[in-house]
Amino acid sequence: MIGTVCGVGYLRPAPGTWGSAVALPLGWALHMIGGFPLLALAAVTYFIAAWWATTQMTAGGADHDPSEIVADEVVGQWIALAPLSYAAWDRGIDILAMWPGWIAAFALFRLFDIWKPWLVGWADRRGDALGVMLDDVIAGVFAAIGVLILAGLAHGVFMR
Template sequence: MNALARLIGTVFYVGHLRPAPGTWGSFVALPLGFAIFQIGGFWLFCIAIVAGFFKGWWATEQMTKDSSNHDPSEIVIDEVVGQWIALVPVFYGAWVLDIGAQVLWPGWIAAFVLFRAFDIMKPWLVGWADRRDDALGVMLDDVIAGIFAAICVVALAAFFHLVLM
């Protein structure tokens, strides 16, 4: 198997951590995303999401070629990309308000918990993508879970700031 694909797919071997490699992948996405945001701002973070998606799709294809398992648990690049998508509202808010992203810590927690919930429960379109049984489906189910989580993060922020304050 291609060593570069394994490095990308497992996110520097984080995918081999047990238990719950998907949760570890989502967890490691937090400091990685923060570092990217700190280095290059919101737009570099958005570029990283797109690049991560395409690199992850390629790595997943390489790692699952000639295998009956279309989604091995050690592949966690999909969780990283999905978690980053869930964090988009947090980093966008920090960018627009010109504040440190760490100040928006409730958004970080909400993004993490909501993304994991959507990724594990696989409702509606998340489950549809997962049932594709191919490398694109592996990536898409987490992208969709990330989008759902991001929408919920925005809704929770709006509720908190507009209703409770």
């Protein structure tokens, strides 16, 4: 249940995209209940639980990263949403007013998770449960940085 996010990982096609998509309303709910601190705590807690679940689900198998494991996508997507959650929490902004950032967070996270550039690919090549988790964490960090850069461009921060 943890690794497949209550069975979402069995959806086809593109289970990773389904996992990322389900992370959006879950991330919104966490933010609405407890703001950025709860989203951050949930990401850390779910990372630990998902790492354990991934270890259990891959033990003794030839496939170190079965497609039905999508808990890593949830964690990575929450990291990609972190700049939006923090800004909304810190500034008292309705997080849904930042809808372009949500689209950017989703698109950038999926791009980095599929493309696997640099450190994302390094983590994926580890071939173990921690690598399964870390490639999405790093993709989430890259996406979060992308969200910050795009927000800076959109709001003219880099033009001053």
